[in-house]
Amino acid sequence: MKTLTIMQVLPELHSGGVERGTLEIAQALVTAGHRSIVISAGGRLVRQLESEGSEHLALPVHRKSLRALWQVYKLRKVFIEIKPDIVHVRSRLPAWLCKLAIKTLPRHQRPKVVSTVHGLYSVNGYSKVMAQADAVVAVSKTVTAYIQENYPDCFGPHCELIYRGIDPASFPWGFQPSDSWLQTWNSQFPALAGKTLLCLPGRITRLKGHREFVQLIDRLQRAGRDVIGLIVGDPDPRRLGYFQEIKALVSSLELDSAIVFVGHRADIREIYAISNIIFSLSTKPESFGRTVLEPLAMGRPVIGYDHGGVGEILSALFPQGKVPRLDDAALFEKTQTLLSTPQTPNPENPFLLAAMKQQTLDLYQRLASAD
Structure with missing residues (x-):
């Protein structure tokens, strides 16, 4: 060779x-x-x-x-x-x-x-x-x-x-965070202890569905769900105006205690593990969707729009998590269903x-x- x-x-x-x-x-x-x-x-x-x-x-x-x-x-x-x-x-x-x-x-x-x-x-x-x-x-x-x-x-x-x-060793099936990590996390975010956590990972840009995610948290709160939305990722430094728009939306809906911006994190695996559901809500089709594959490989449920690479991955590993693009009602109902009756992805990951x-x-x- x-x-x-x-x-x-x-x-x-x-x-x-x-x-x-x-x-x-x-x-x-x-x-x-x-x-x-x-x-x-x-x-x-x-x-x-x-x-x-x-x-x-x-x-x-x-x-x-x-x-x-x-x-x-x-x-x-x-x-x-x-x-x-x-x-x-x-x-x-x-x-x-x-x-x-x-x-x-x-x-x-x-x-x-x-x-x-x-x-x-x-x-x-x-x-x-x-x-x-x-x-x-x-x-x-x-x-x-x-x-x-x-x-x-x-x-x-x-x-x-x-x-x-992905490497299964980096995102192992059934992974659980260490006690030391949990202790550090709880000291950083004490208000999240015991809460139902919904996670949206990815850089904060206009196409990633942050507005839809915030509106979903608002609707779930009004339906009596005590949920917290975790937004994991940095804002795009060239488009800070959008980040301010999302923060203003959070404030206008009085969700300041229900939406937590945690910024860029090197411990995304641990955050997946403690999240009840992970979301992929890009309004434009993605070419692949690594932040969908990673939690699915760990056995964590993912809800995402059924288009592009995200739809391909969900079809292979967790078709229960697919919802039509920008269908707010379907997104709400799917979230309610998986919160009430948790389901497990297919453990046979081909990616x-x-x-x-x-x-x-x-x-x-x-x-x-x-x-």
């Missing part, structure tokens, strides 16, 4: 599914004896990336402006010096910058390009670049259909379905991290070996 140099390129390394997937593949490459390099503008995950054996090159490949074109020259220089076998692009702007840089190289020096379509991007020429790589990875059947429908001239055998996955890693490394080998 050939030893490879793989270069992954993405905007930043702060948090999120794209970033986590990048680190997972980087770690798999290092474990398999390959050279793993990541190019990004940096972020909180750089330290972990490097501690796990990968290299990081800091370039501002995240700024959508004409200045970004300066990075084409820098990327070209990097490609000439390092000679990667594969360049794996994970976002549109980096994909364009890499495409322009590679185009200037002599044909025999050009690395193969893999793209992963992590999202259901707006359909236009700018987004099409994600479907024009030597191999295109779709993270779900939803994404496969999106590519086939919107870029049929790009769809073909080079488009490969590789589901995202495994090990499979995702192996399929991706196999793809790299096939491409690097092709003429």
Whole structure:
């Protein structure tokens, strides 16, 4: 098996599914004896990336402006010096910058390009670049259909379905938090002790369904349910106005003691474990839905809108949790039902991290070996 140099390129390394997937593949490459390099503008995950054996090159490949074109020259220089076998692009702007840089190289020096379509991007020429790589990875059947429908001239055998996955050891079935964790949690949030907890994880952005979640908590409270809504995640620093809108809605409904904003947490597994129900209420279809898969793998019930990757995961593991998109009545009734009669997900999880890693490394080998 050939030893490879793989270069992954993405905007930043702060948090999120794209970033986590990048680190997972980087770690798999290092474990398999390959050279793993990541190019990004940096972020909180750089330290972990490097501690796990990968290299990081800091370039501002995240700024959508004409200045970004300066990075084409820098990327070209990097490609000439390092000679990667594969360049794996994970976002549109980096994909364009890499495409322009590679185009200037002599044909025999050009690395193969893999793209992963992590999202259901707006359909236009700018987004099409994600479907024009030597191999295109779709993270779900939803994404496969999106590519086939919107870029049929790009769809073909080079488009490969590789589901995202999780490590069962990280989110074990039936997991319970330690006594020390519970003690710390109860000291931080004493008002939550003994309460019914409903959890909405994910960054606080307009499409994630926070308004619908707050309104659900309000309706449940008025129906006599003593529930607390946990909103787990940071607000988007570029859209703090929306965060203020949600906080104003909470105050207007007099839910200040019933909605708790806990911010970004590294202990999301423990929070899943103490939550009665976890929710996924993105108003726009998600390409996958890791925050749905994680609690389901632990045996925790999840309620989510039946569309996109979330619908795929729920169909496989917990169809009882599916509700039509933006159907407030169905969401309320489903929540009432699962609170009154708790149900358990299917323990046979097909979405495994090990499979995702192996399929991706196999793809790299096939491409690097092709003429």
